Amino acid sequence: KAGVTQTPRYLIKTRGQQVTLSCSPISGHRSVSWYQQTPGQGLQFLFEYFSETQRNKGNFPGRFSGRQFSNSRSEMNVSTLELGDSALYLCASSLDGPGGGYTFGSGTRLTVV
């Protein structure tokens, strides 16, 4: 079956711009989470969605937002980009409940210049 698909794979943006990243979960998976990974901070949790509702949120500023659609696809948006937002953004999906492990996508590499 198809895995978690993230688009685009690479992105270069200028400071002050905004960006939208997309994530298509595995078919049947209704839980989607987003993570930011940088060499200095490791894997940082951004937010988790289930059935179009944000279930958990990490400690990121309000410039980071997300949403989930009725087909479980998810998007995250970063407004007013800063240099420090350069990172690998990973999306993961799972069946809901304790029995499901997350399957991660390959990520979107965002570079802010």
Added chain:
Amino acid sequence: DAKTTQPTSMDCAEGRAANLPCNHSTISGNEYVYWYRQIHSQGPQYIIHGLKNNETNEMASLIITEDRKSSTLILPHATLRDTAVYYCIVRGWRPTGTASKLTFGTGTRLQVTL
């Protein structure tokens, strides 16, 4: 959420069992133990999880102590491809369906050598 403590790094000879410990002394009754690994430049990969019983799958075994304050991930016959950062995470699930965050710590860097 319960916090976990893992050694920063470990070495293991190829073909031998790799035993990765994790301490989660403040774990509560509704929290499960999950293990993931991340091979360089790839997204994390789910390995195994458990609540209180020992678990085994095609990748690994998970041994949870009776008091649930610690656990050990066992890779029975480590290969060079098992070189990765291994994360031990606890996550709570409530009967209402709500869940705590799946938060990654710094993990254990396992180096498998010839």
